Amino acid sequence: MSWEDTSECSCNIARSLSVVGDRWTLLIMREISMGVRRFEEIQAQTGMSSHLLATRLKRLEEDGIVERRVYNARPLRHEYYATPMGKDLDQVLLSFRNWNLRWGGYDGKGSASVKLVHKKTKELVGPSWNAPNGEPFSFDDCDVVIGKVWKAEREANAAAFYGAKQSASPRTARSKSPKARISTKTAAERKPGLNGQTKSSRKSSA
Numbered sequence: 001m002s003w004e005d006t007s008e009c010s011c012n013i014a015r016s017l018s019v020v021g022d023r024w025t026l027l028i029m030r031e032i033s034m035g036v037r038r039f040e041e042i043q044a045q046t047g048m049s050s051h052l053l054a055t056r057l058k059r060l061e062e063d064g065i066v067e068r069r070v071y072n073a074r075p076l077r078h079e080y081y082a083t084p085m086g087k088d089l090d091q092v093l094l095s096f097r098n099w100n101l102r103w104g105g106y107d108g109k110g111s112a113s114v115k116l117v118h119k120k121t122k123e124l125v126g127p128s129w130n131a132p133n134g135e136p137f138s139f140d141d142c143d144v145v146i147g148k149v150w151k152a153e154r155e156a157n158a159a160a161f162y163g164a165k166q167s168a169s170p171r172t173a174r175s176k177s178p179k180a181r182i183s184t185k186t187a188a189e190r191k192p193g194l195n196g197q198t199k200s201s202r203k204s205s206a
Contacts, residue, residue, distance in 0.1 A: 032080055090136075115146075
């Protein structure tokens with residue numbers, strides 16, 4: 001069975017995986033759940049290429065998991081928000097987090113990169129925590145505090161990403177400038193004068 005055929009499978013797990021079954025999709029939803037909504041900011045924290053991120057976001061939008069909202073008209077820029085369908089994935093992300101807390105460390109105990117405290121109950125959301133009254137989980141219902149280690153990691157990701165963009169821009173400009181000067185000079189030399197001769201032909205005739 002090919003990956004494309006998975007969406008037509010009668011298995012609900014397989015059909016869900018055909019939509020959100022790769023790591024990039026869930027990392028995108030992690031960022032959106034944390035309030036990171038702009039393209040470059042998501043890219044900085046996931047390490048995705050521009051093409052890959054654009055492709056995944058387009059697919060998520062087509063599947064009804066995220067939606068775009070304009071935040072700048074000129075140039076046109078969008079922010080990405082989870083739809084109700086997308087918000088249902090908060091429980092999936094929490095399950096991945098809790099699984100790693102149980103099994104992610106060599107001693108069988110993971111380290112929480114984010115501290116979650118439920119706003120209503122004031123309870124710490126850990127591996128064995130259950131939502132009150134069977135309510136569906138949402139990160140919106142929690143106070144979120146990023147740990148020092150992951151905060152530093154995210155700051156380093158952002159610094160490296162934007163630093164690379166800034167260093168790439170001057171090189172691009174410099175690589176184009178000589179070509180532009182050569183092209184302009186060539187055009188000037190070939191431009192005919194009043195008697196129909198070019199500058200180069202006038203020099204040779206002289």
